[in-house]
Amino acid sequence: MKRPSVVETAPVVVLAFFVVSAVAPNLIAPGDPLAIDPLASFQAPSAGHPLGTDESGRDILTRIVHGAAPSLLIGVLATAIGVGLGLVLGIVGGLGPRWLDTTSTRFVEVLFAFPGLLLALLFIAIAGPGPVTSTIAVGLATAPGYARLVRSQVLSVRRSGYVEAALVLGHGWWRRLLRHILPNVTATLFVLVTLGVGQSIVWASSLSYLGLGVSPPAAEWGAMLNSGRTYVASFWWMTFFPGLAIVLSAAATTLLGRSLQSRVRSS
Amino acid sequence: MAIRPSSPSRTATSRTKTSRTAATRAGLAISGLTLTALILSGCAPAADNGGSSDPVAGGTLTYATGDAEPTCLDPHVGGNYPQALVATQYLESLVSLDASGAVIPWLATEWSEAEDGLSWDFTLRDNVTFTDGEPLNAAAVQANVAHVQDPATGSSTGYLALGKVTGVEAVSDTVVRFTLSAPDSALLESLSQPWVAMQSPAALERAKEVNCESPVGTGPFVVTEWDRQNSITLERNDDYTSPPADAADGDGPYLDSIVWRFVPDSATRYAALASGEVDVIDNAQPDALVAADDDDSLEELDAPRPGASNRLELNSGIAPFNDVAVREAFIRAANVNDGITSLFFGTAERSYSALSSVEPLGVSDPDLFDFDLEKSNELLDAAGWTERDADGYRVKDGERLTVTFPVSTNQSIPAEQSLFEQIQATTKEAGFDVVLEPGDLSTWYATLAANEYNVVSAPYTKVGPDVLRILYHSDGITPAPSGYFANLAQVNLPELDTLLTEASEVSDAEQRSQLYADAQQIVLDGFYILPLYDQQNHYLYNTAVEGLRAMPTVSTPTLAEAWLDR
Numbered sequence: 001m002k003r004p005s006v007v008e009t010a011p012v013v014v015l016a017f018f019v020v021s022a023v024a025p026n027l028i029a030p031g032d033p034l035a036i037d038p039l040a041s042f043q044a045p046s047a048g049h050p051l052g053t054d055e056s057g058r059d060i061l062t063r064i065v066h067g068a069a070p071s072l073l074i075g076v077l078a079t080a081i082g083v084g085l086g087l088v089l090g091i092v093g094g095l096g097p098r099w100l101d102t103t104s105t106r107f108v109e110v111l112f113a114f115p116g117l118l119l120a121l122l123f124i125a126i127a128g129p130g131p132v133t134s135t136i137a138v139g140l141a142t143a144p145g146y147a148r149l150v151r152s153q154v155l156s157v158r159r160s161g162y163v164e165a166a167l168v169l170g171h172g173w174w175r176r177l178l179r180h181i182l183p184n185v186t187a188t189l190f191v192l193v194t195l196g197v198g199q200s201i202v203w204a205s206s207l208s209y210l211g212l213g214v215s216p217p218a219a220e221w222g223a224m225l226n227s228g229r230t231y232v233a234s235f236w237w238m239t240f241f242p243g244l245a246i247v248l249s250a251a252a253t254t255l256l257g258r259s260l261q262s263r264v265r266s267s
Numbered sequence: 268m269a270i271r272p273s274s275p276s277r278t279a280t281s282r283t284k285t286s287r288t289a290a291t292r293a294g295l296a297i298s299g300l301t302l303t304a305l306i307l308s309g310c311a312p313a314a315d316n317g318g319s320s321d322p323v324a325g326g327t328l329t330y331a332t333g334d335a336e337p338t339c340l341d342p343h344v345g346g347n348y349p350q351a352l353v354a355t356q357y358l359e360s361l362v363s364l365d366a367s368g369a370v371i372p373w374l375a376t377e378w379s380e381a382e383d384g385l386s387w388d389f390t391l392r393d394n395v396t397f398t399d400g401e402p403l404n405a406a407a408v409q410a411n412v413a414h415v416q417d418p419a420t421g422s423s424t425g426y427l428a429l430g431k432v433t434g435v436e437a438v439s440d441t442v443v444r445f446t447l448s449a450p451d452s453a454l455l456e457s458l459s460q461p462w463v464a465m466q467s468p469a470a471l472e473r474a475k476e477v478n479c480e481s482p483v484g485t486g487p488f489v490v491t492e493w494d495r496q497n498s499i500t501l502e503r504n505d506d507y508t509s510p511p512a513d514a515a516d517g518d519g520p521y522l523d524s525i526v527w528r529f530v531p532d533s534a535t536r537y538a539a540l541a542s543g544e545v546d547v548i549d550n551a552q553p554d555a556l557v558a559a560d561d562d563d564s565l566e567e568l569d570a571p572r573p574g575a576s577n578r579l580e581l582n583s584g585i586a587p588f589n590d591v592a593v594r595e596a597f598i599r600a601a602n603v604n605d606g607i608t609s610l611f612f613g614t615a616e617r618s619y620s621a622l623s624s625v626e627p628l629g630v631s632d633p634d635l636f637d638f639d640l641e642k643s644n645e646l647l648d649a650a651g652w653t654e655r656d657a658d659g660y661r662v663k664d665g666e667r668l669t670v671t672f673p674v675s676t677n678q679s680i681p682a683e684q685s686l687f688e689q690i691q692a693t694t695k696e697a698g699f700d701v702v703l704e705p706g707d708l709s710t711w712y713a714t715l716a717a718n719e720y721n722v723v724s725a726p727y728t729k730v731g732p733d734v735l736r737i738l739y740h741s742d743g744i745t746p747a748p749s750g751y752f753a754n755l756a757q758v759n760l761p762e763l764d765t766l767l768t769e770a771s772e773v774s775d776a777e778q779r780s781q782l783y784a785d786a787q788q789i790v791l792d793g794f795y796i797l798p799l800y801d802q803q804n805h806y807l808y809n810t811a812v813e814g815l816r817a818m819p820t821v822s823t824p825t826l827a828e829a830w831l832d833r
Contacts, residue, residue, distance in 0.1 A: 036692040038605035055685045217688040230534055230681040234554045
C-alpha cells in the first residue's frame with residue numbers, strides 16, 4: 001500500500017469535519033442555529049461570531065455546522081435513490097429478455113436527453129417543492145447515468161466464464177445475480193457513487209437556493225446562500241461561507257472518489 | 268368638495284442623507300467600492316447642468332419593477348398594485364387628488380352630489396379622445412362602470428370600490444350621472460384610483476385576453492408591446508390632452524418611450540440602476556437605500572401607499588385564532604420593533620394603526636402591541652393551551668398550536684420575509700409553531716381562497732379610510748368576482764359593520780372621522796391585526812431623470828412629466 005498523499009488526506013479531513021458536524025453538531029457549535037438576535041444582525045466576522053451573523057443576528061458558523069446534516073443528507077439520499085433506480089434499470093436491461101432491454105435502454109436514453117437539473121426541475125414542477133421532493137428529484141436526475149453503467153457492467157460480467165460455469169452447475173437466477181454479478185458491478189459503482197455524492201450535494205443546494213428545497217429559516221447551505229444573496233453587495237459573509245461549505249464538501253467527495261478510483265485501478 | 272382634511276405628510280419627498288449605524292459601516296465600505304467600480308465602468312455621468320434647464324423631449328426611459336408581472340394589463344381585471352404601477356402610464360381616472368389630499372379634476376372637470384346623496388353628476392372634459400380615436404363621453408363612462416361590475420371581468424378592487432353604484436346614465440354627451448344604493452362619502456376617492464380608470468369602450472368590447480394585452484386609455488403613453496417575463500414597451504401618446512389639474516405646466520409627455528422591465532431580484536435591480544442600465548427602480552430594499560445615500564448619481568422618492576398599513580391579519584374565522592386570547596397571546600409574543608430596527612436600517616417606522624400614516628383619520632394605539640412574553644404565556648395558559656410537546660410547542664387536546672402563514676414572495680420584500688422569520692422565532696418562545704409557506708402570487712391567492720391560513724400579510728391600497736369597510740366589514744368575507752376576499756382577518760361583528768356602513772354614508776367630516784376612529788379601535792382592541800409599518804414604496808432613480816413624481820392617489824410613479832437630462 002502506497003502512503004496517502006496530501007490530495008488524498010485533505011478530503012478525508014474535510015469530510016470528517018462535515019460528518020462530525022452532521023452527526024453531532026453540538027460538539028463543534030453548541031448554539032441554536034435558529035436563535036435570533038435582531039439587534040446583533042449583519043455583524044462582520046469577529047471573535048464572538050467567527051463567520052459573522054445574518055440578517056436576523058443568527059450566528060453563521062452555528063448555522064453552517066448545523067446545516068451539514070440536511071445538506072449532506074439530501075446529497076447522500078439522492079445518490080442512494082439514483083443508484084437504487086440505476087441498479088434496477090441496469091439489471092433489468094442487462095439480464096432481462098431482449099425486448100425488456102430495448103425498452104429500458106430507450107427509456108434511459110430519453111431521460112439522458114434532458115440535462116440532469118432540468119429533469120429535477122420538471123419533477124418538482126409536478127410534485128411541488130419541499131425537501132423530500134427535491135431529494136427524489138435529484139435522485140431521479142442522476143439515475144440514468146448509473147443505469148447505463150450498471151447495464152454495461154452486467155452485460156460484460158454475464159458473458160464471463162464463472163457466470164457460465166454457475167449456469168452449468170444449475171445455480172438459480174437469484175444466486176447468480178447476488179453471488180457473481182452484483183459483487184462485480186458494485187466495485188466500479190462505488191467509485192462512481194463517491195464522485196456522484198458531490199454532484200448531488202451541489203444540485204440539492206441549487207434547488208434550495210432556488211427556493212424549491214428546504215425553506216428558510218432552516219439551516220441549509222443552499223437556503224442560506226439564497227437569503228444572503230439579497231445582501232451580497234453589502235454583507236459578503238452571508239453568502240461567502242455557506243458557498244464555501246458547499247464547494248468544500250463537493251470538492252472533498254469528488255477528490256476522494258478520484259483517489260479511490262486510482263487505487264482501485266492500480267490494485 | 269374636498270372631504271379629506273389636508274395632510275401635508277401625503278406629499279412624496281426626496282429623502283436627504285440619513286445617519287447609519289456603525290455596525291453597517293464595514294459592509295458599506297465594501298459596497299461603496301463595488302458601486303464605485305460599477306459607476307466607473309457604467310455610462311451614467313451625473314447631470315452637469317444641475318437640472319435647472321428646460322425639459323428636453325425624446326429618449327427612452329428604462330424602468331425596472333420588482334413587483335410581480337401583471338397577468339393582465341387592464342387594471343379592471345383583478346386589480347392589484349403591479350397593475351396600478353404600469354397602468355398609471357397609460358390610463359386616467361375621472362378625478363385625482365392633489366398633494367394635500369383634496370379631490371381635483373382630471374377627466375371630469377366638475378361634479379356635484381344630489382341633496383339626498385343618492386346620485387352624483389360628473390361633467391367630462393370635452394376634448395379628450397382615447398388613443399384608438401374613440402371620444403371620451405358619458406357613454407364611455409357608462410361602459411367602463413359596466414365593465415368593472417360585469418362578473419365576467421373578474422374585478423376585485425374596482426368592483427369593491429364601486430360597490431354602491433347601482434346605475435350610470437348619460438344626462439348629455441358630457442354629463443354622466445351615477446346613482447347609488449346609499450350615500451357614499453368615499454365615491455370620489457374611489458374614482459381617483461387606477462383600478463377604475465377609463466378605457467376605450469370599443470377596446471373593452473374585444474375579447475378579454477386581447478384587452479389584457481393592449482388596453483386603450485387616454486394617458487400619456489400607449490402600450491405597444493408586451494414581451495412576457497421580460498418587459499412592456501410604452502410609446503408616447505402624441506395627441507395627449509388630459510393631464511390632471513395638479514400637473515406641472517409644459518407640453519409633455521417628453522419621453523419617446525418607456526421600457527418597463529421586470530427584474531424581480533432586488534440585488535440585480537439595484538445593480539442595474541447603479542450601473543446606469545436602468546433609470547428608475549421600485550421596491551428598493553433597505554440596504555440599497557442606505558447604499559444609494561452615498562451615491563451622488565442616485566436619488567430617492569419615498570411615497571408610502573395610502574389605505575391600509577402593512578399588517579399581519581389573524582384569521583379569526585378558524586382555530587386557533589377564533590379565540591381572542593390566543594390572538595392577543597400571538598401579538599404579545601411577536602417582537603416586531605427589534606426586527607424593524609435591524610432589517611430596515613431606519614427606512615421604515617413602526618406602525619400601530621390599521622391605516623397608513625398618510626391617512627389623516629388613522630388611529631394609533633401602541634399600548635396594545637407591547638412585546639410581553641410573560642403576558643402571552645399567561646393568556647395561553649388561561650386559554651387551555653397548558654401542555655408543551657417535546658419541541659416546546661404548546662398542545663391542547665392532542666393538537667399542536669400551529670399557525671400557518673403563507674407568504675407571497677412577490678409582495679413581501681426580503682427584509683419583510685426575514686421579519687416574518689423573526690416573528691416565527693419569537694412567538695415560538697410562547698409555544699406557537701408558525702409554519703411559513705413562501706410561494707408565488709398565484710399559490711398564495713389559492714391558499715387564501717381555500718381558507719387554509721391563520722396569519723397573512725396582505726397589502727391593500729385604497730385611497731381614504733373607506734379601506735376599513737373593505738377590509739373589516741363582514742361583507743368582505745364573501746369573495747369578489749375574482750375569488751379574492753379582502754376581510755382576511757374574517758372579522759364578523761355586527762356593531763363594526765354598522766359603524767363602517769354609517770361612516771361611508773355621512774358627509775359631515777367630524778362625524779365621519781369619529782365613526783372611523785371607533786371602528787378602528789374595535790379592530791385594534793380585538794387583536795385582529797398586528798400592524799408593522801406603512802406599505803413601503805421607495806423608488807430610486809438616476810439624477811438624469813427629471814420630473815418624476817408619485818401620484819397623490821395611490822403613490823404610483825407617473826412619467827407623464829418626466830424627461831431625461833443627458
